[in-house]
Amino acid sequence: MTGAALFFSLLRWDLLRELRRREIVPNMALFAVLMLTIAQLGAGGDLVLFDGDKRIEIDIPGKVGPVFFWMAIVFTGTVGLSQSFAAEREGGRLTGIQLAPIDLGVFYLAKVAATWIYIMMMGIALLGVYMLFFNFMRWDLLPSLLGALAVFALGYTGAGIILSSMTTSLRGGGEIVLRILILPLMMPVVLLTLQVSEATFGKEVFGENLGPSLELWKYMITVLSLDAIYLTTGYLVFPKIVEE
Amino acid sequence: MPEHFLFAQFSKKTEIRKGTRILVIEFIISIGLGAVKVALAMALIWLIAISPHQLNNLLGWILVLVTLAFVGFWVPPEEKILGSSYLIFFFHFPSAINCMNLFVIGGVFSFLCLLNKNSSLKLSATSCDLWAASAIEVGMLACTITLVTGGIWGRAAWGEWDTWIINDPRLMSVYFMWLTYAAYLALRASMDKGRRRELYCAVFGLLATLNVPIVYYAIRVFGKENHPMSLTLDQTSMKTTQWVGAGAFLVLYIGLMRLRRNYYKSCEQTDRLQEDFNRARI
Numbered sequence: 001m002t003g004a005a006l007f008f009s010l011l012r013w014d015l016l017r018e019l020r021r022r023e024i025v026p027n028m029a030l031f032a033v034l035m036l037t038i039a040q041l042g043a044g045g046d047l048v049l050f051d052g053d054k055r056i057e058i059d060i061p062g063k064v065g066p067v068f069f070w071m072a073i074v075f076t077g078t079v080g081l082s083q084s085f086a087a088e089r090e091g092g093r094l095t096g097i098q099l100a101p102i103d104l105g106v107f108y109l110a111k112v113a114a115t116w117i118y119i120m121m122m123g124i125a126l127l128g129v130y131m132l133f134f135n136f137m138r139w140d141l142l143p144s145l146l147g148a149l150a151v152f153a154l155g156y157t158g159a160g161i162i163l164s165s166m167t168t169s170l171r172g173g174g175e176i177v178l179r180i181l182i183l184p185l186m187m188p189v190v191l192l193t194l195q196v197s198e199a200t201f202g203k204e205v206f207g208e209n210l211g212p213s214l215e216l217w218k219y220m221i222t223v224l225s226l227d228a229i230y231l232t233t234g235y236l237v238f239p240k241i242v243e244e
Numbered sequence: 245m246p247e248h249f250l251f252a253q254f255s256k257k258t259e260i261r262k263g264t265r266i267l268v269i270e271f272i273i274s275i276g277l278g279a280v281k282v283a284l285a286m287a288l289i290w291l292i293a294i295s296p297h298q299l300n301n302l303l304g305w306i307l308v309l310v311t312l313a314f315v316g317f318w319v320p321p322e323e324k325i326l327g328s329s330y331l332i333f334f335f336h337f338p339s340a341i342n343c344m345n346l347f348v349i350g351g352v353f354s355f356l357c358l359l360n361k362n363s364s365l366k367l368s369a370t371s372c373d374l375w376a377a378s379a380i381e382v383g384m385l386a387c388t389i390t391l392v393t394g395g396i397w398g399r400a401a402w403g404e405w406d407t408w409i410i411n412d413p414r415l416m417s418v419y420f421m422w423l424t425y426a427a428y429l430a431l432r433a434s435m436d437k438g439r440r441r442e443l444y445c446a447v448f449g450l451l452a453t454l455n456v457p458i459v460y461y462a463i464r465v466f467g468k469e470n471h472p473m474s475l476t477l478d479q480t481s482m483k484t485t486q487w488v489g490a491g492a493f494l495v496l497y498i499g500l501m502r503l504r505r506n507y508y509k510s511c512e513q514t515d516r517l518q519e520d521f522n523r524a525r526i
Contacts, residue, residue: 159451166444170434180430181448184423188459191416217260221267226458233454237358237447 003106010110015117017087024083028122032076033129039068040133062203065134069201070193073123073149074156074186078179080118081160084111085168094169098242108165108238112157112231119153138202144216145200151223152193158230159185165241189226192219274461285345286352288494297502304496311338311492314485329400334485336393338493339386340418344456346383346497347425350376351453357446370512373442376449377432378504380425382497387422391415417459424452437515 018024088094097107127145130136163181167174198204198213295303315334323330353376360369367375394415428448435441 162447162451166447169440174434177431177434180427184420184427185451185455187420187423188417188455217264218267221264222458229454229458230451233451237450240358240443241447 003103006102006106007110007113010107011113014110014114018114018118023086024080025118025121027083028076028080028118029125031079032072032122032126035072035075036068036126036129036133039064039072059203061134061136062201065130065136066194066197066201066203069126069130070152070190072126073119073152074183074190076122076126077119077153077156077160078182080115080122081157081164081182082167082175082178084115084161084164089168094242104239104242105235107242108161108234109231111161112154112234115157115161116150116153119157120150123149123153136201141200141202148193148196148200148216148219151220151227152189155189155223155227155230156182156186158227158234162230162234162238162241165238189223192222195219271461275457278457282345282348285494286349297499297506300495300502301499304492304499307488307492308496311485311489314481314488319481319485320479326401329397332393332397332400334489335493336390336397337486338490339389339393341490342493342497343383343386343390343418343421344460345494346379346386346501347421347453347456349501350379350383350425350449351456353379354446354449354453357442358450369439369442369446373445374505374508374512375501376446378501378508380428380449381504382501384422384425384429385500386493386497387418387425390418391422394418420459421456424455428452 085094088097097104124146127142127149160178160182163178163185167178167181170177192214193200195214196216196219199216199219204213311334315331319331319334321331322328353372356367357369357372357376360367360372428445431448432441432445435444
């Protein structure tokens with residue numbers, strides 16, 4: 001079987017399994033919505049201050065909404081990552097994967113693609129809820145936002161699948177260890193993603209503190225380079241991880 | 245940064261194409277210069293590392309005392325803007341640059357550990373793993389000293405412990421590195437000794453080290469340089485002490501790294517003796 005045929009075959013298998021069992025995407029989406037609900041309780045409305053007779057309204061949802069959105073994606077994504085090897089772990093299929101005469105690098109790429117699709121689906125569902133809770137009606141920014149989400153999710157899953165494959169064999173499924181490992185690795189990307197908020201959400205999150213807003217194309221190039229590094233490293237080291 | 249001024253001149257149509265080319269060229273140049281600096285540091289470290297480790301440690305402590313003597317008796321007691329609080333710089337700066345060196349050493353050994361399975365390198369995978377762990381642990385010590393001394397300096401000079409992370413890209417990049425390598429130590433602690441731990445720590449160590457130039461480059465290029473830089477080292481005594489301190493701490497940290505590695509080696513030997521003893525008893 002050629003690499004591409006193997007890739008699509010494995011991807012199809014993963015997606016079909018998820019379609020039948022509906023374990024990962026609904027749970028992730030629900031968890032993300034719950035996180036956003038709690039965020040909205042504290043930051044759903046404008047802050048009104050009075051300076052003498054002058055009324056000052058501070059747009060809290062616009063300022064902190066993007067932070068909560070990306071936070072929900074990042075934390076909920078760890079749920080998807082920890083579940084990505086659940087089927088292989090439960091059925092004892094990890095040994096089967098080791099013995100199968102397939103290119104394990106392609107298996108890794110198929111896993112990344114499947115998890116990326118789950119995160120995108122969860123992200124789109126979350127975006128709908130976000131628009132409702134935080135009154136975000138900038139339809140013109142949706143392509144930029146979805147593009148940023150796609151690029152972010154690619155690096156996230158690229159690094160996350162490597163770490164998930166390592167931690168799946170640890171005590172208790174390594175759930176906590178996975179989160180401790182993935183979050184620091186992703187922090188620079190999260191920072192850049194927040195810095196591009198003006199292009200994706202129409203509002204600067206950092207203001208003058210960190211620097212000028214990042215342009216979307218600069219963000220794409222930087223994060224895609226990082227994604228390429230993670231995917232290449234994953235393709236090369238995943239076979240060694242599975243062999244152990 | 246230069247590219248902000250350059251980009252303003254281009255029309256929208258050519259902006260992205262030319263801007264990308266400049267960005268890529270600058271990235272390659274900075275990585276190249278960084279690689280040259282790292283190579284020089286590696287050469288210096290190798291020279292230090294081939295000396296006997298007792299001599300290494302002794303030399304390290306002596307050089308640190310020499311630095312302390314320079315700070316106490318040679319450099320001016322006050323600086324134009326920062327007053328006497330600037331003296332902590334001679335401990336903050338060496339720790340800051342040496343933590344990066346140590347993390348890169350850890351990354352190199354992690355890479356060698358991954359390669360080692362199928363190659364015939366003189367260093368075994370276990371040895372590479374122990375070196376990587378030692379380098380990263382001492383690197384974490386240096387990184388912690390950097391963050392703490394930076395905070396103390398900030399408090400003394402500007403009245404706040406840190407301008408805090410959101411305001412300062414340099415502080416942010418060091419803090420992110422600290423968190424990443426803290427995760428490495430957490431992973432190491434959560435696993436039992438063995439080939440699997442060596443492999444997993446090597447993979448994460450490599451990922452973390454690959455992340456370091458991205459963190460370093462992206463945050464500084466796209467952020468605003470907000471690191472308090474009002475210090476001017478305009479006297480020979482200041483510049484000399486700065487680099488003597490950097491060298492002194494490098495020698496000391498390498499000595500500590502070797503000490504740590506020897507400790508792990510002793511633990512391995514003790515465990516092996518214990519296993520042999522238990523087997524003999526049976």
